[in-house]
Amino acid sequence: MTVQDVDLVSFVRDWEQWHSAKEEVLSGPHGFLAITSLRWLSAEPARFEDAPGAWSSTPDGVVVELEEGEELTVEGVTVRGRHDFGVIAERASVNAGWDDAVIEVAKRGGHDIVRPRHPDSALRRAFSHTPAYAPEPHWVRTGRFLSFGEPRPVTVGAAVEGLEHVYDSPGQVEFDLDGTPYRLTAFNGRTPGSLMVLFTDGTSGVTTYAANRSLQIGSPDAEGRVTVDFNRAGNLPCAYTDLATCPLPPAENRLPVAVEAGERIPLERGGQP
Template sequence: MTAGTVDLAQEWRAWHAEREDTLREPHGWLSLTGLHWLDGEPRAYQDLPGTWRASEGGAEITATAAHGVSVDGVAVDGTTRVEPVDGKPGVLVAVGDRRVEVIRREEHLALRVRDPEAATRQRFTGVPAFPVDERWVVTGRFEPWDAPRRIDVETVVDGLGFHPTAVGTVRFTVGGEEQELVALGEGSGDELRLHFRDGTSGTSTYGGGRILRLGAADADGSVRIDLNRTINLPCSFTAYATCPLPPAGNVVTVPVEAGEKTPV
């Protein structure tokens, strides 16, 4: 084992520990206990106080001060409106120790209930991963498009779409084969993300693909690709997320036996 391999493994362990700490956060992805799609009728959901309904691109929450519901630290006493942004993290509504995340996906509004006492969080013991191997660290080349493009992808929810921003392609060679993947981001100089499937998808890794965050490319377009840091999407941990699927054609042609495996 070379000194470089030891350093790679040590850095990965520190990174992986931080990743698992993030998952353990009280209102992180492991805390989800429900996903409720709103319509125009005021309704009570699960054991949530008050009523909730969709209204012209936003959501209306009706409760009394005694219900203990608050938005941005302000108690709801009557009807309060929140306006989440499509495809972005939602507006958090406090209900005791829980947080109800009001999300918008296309024209649809939904509630995601985040409870620190969720069984998925309480029984979490870590994310399984492949052994770290330096052969999964390669240099790629980012080729930006003239302008970012809004693309359409499917999600794990039937009939629901997602519209990320794609900024170009990343080319690299792994397993002796050249790969080309659409890169997601917000602008050509920002952090790049690769959302892809490979030969392990649906067997040892999550079938909806995994994500690798690359950081920004260098001035000459080169980018470091460390597939050991490929991570699962939230939907691999919970049934209450609305994860996108990879862009069409984003398939690595060799099994990527690196990064996170399917959670157990």
């Protein structure tokens, strides 16, 4: 086996580990596939069949009124009767335990929501895997981060009609594909200094999910270089369920070329194995 073969074997193995870890989170007992409903709270208390209590959104935050015999576990503490979750920050969540389920209390697009997550949900039980393109080194590009200097607020649409998200963008990522340069507006990634881009391309709606895909990019080096690995272009939760509020890419992040790499249309949306 040549050095090149060893590198390719390592490259594929690393991708498989990434994909497996992503699938494990998605299909975990309280992952996105476990969500059974998406409830938009109002000032009027409302009860839901898949969660205990009567829930409402008040000026002081989310409130639940639990009846006798009902209880939740919040941050390790059993709560009964009335419980105030307080004002939840945009894109933040609080998880409350209920038997083997988790009741997610969150804010999305300025609205308070409740999303019960049950391990025995039909979507989770039926899940097998997410189809993906075979990893290819060709789709790993060296790019450059172009800072805006000061973050710029960028408003994008959402998987839920009428909802909008606002993200701060630190700059753009520039790279080339087959000699043609492209730029994508980036948002902050999962770890300090890292980046995330939302995009569509020529495969969107054909072999990959139509609305969006997401790509995590490591922190730029001292000269602004970044690695753009489209093999790790992943589906967001809205690719699997209508009970997600995922952001859509900004208009400038619609690539005119077919990026035949990364995750494909889920089987749950009619994708091919």
